[in-house]
Amino acid sequence: QQQVKQSPQSLIVQKGGISIINCAYENTAFDYFPWYQQFPGKGPALLIAIRPDVSEKKEGRFTISFNKSAKQFSLHIMDSQPGDSATYFCAASISFGNEKLTFGTGTRLTIIP
């Protein structure tokens, strides 16, 4: 059972544009929603995370938008740069439990000049 659905599978954005990746979850017990960035041959690295008590969180060029009623959240990358080309995973977990992460299937982002 896939509890976190992620789209699109791949995304091509022009340099300077906005990259948008969407995720939807099923388990209403989830209360922590991180985004991870992964480069080839490397492990995932935390990019930004949000909890359901806020609808938006911004860190530099990266913004998470969260819609609790729709059980959806998205990652926006402003002014996308070639160095942002990577695979992005959304994830979800239940805090103060074992906090194991349930990941989406990933989005391969390519930023073209």
Next chain:
Amino acid sequence: GAGVSQTPSNKVTEKGKYVELRCDPISGHTALYWYRQSLGQGPEFLIYFQGTGAADDSGLPNDRFFAVRPEGSVSTLKIQRTERGDSAVYLCASSLIPASDTQYFGPGTRLTVL
């Protein structure tokens, strides 16, 4: 300080063999996780350790998989009678408890079963 390290980085084995994968977490991190990432997929949870004990092993696919963390630091994932379907990248992550959600991942071990 050093991040999470995993050894070996690559492991090629034959079907039916036994393998051990090692994870060194960040010093002082009491929580340790193992995930498995198949090609083109997101990581999937295998097992979680809090200290020395396996607090949640619900993600282990079958009894050929076993993991230990005898001193609450280094962990070893053990796979018996490997099958071709076990081929994947095995990721280890650690986090600082209490109440810390950030999991720091290692680079993974790429396991190939021929």
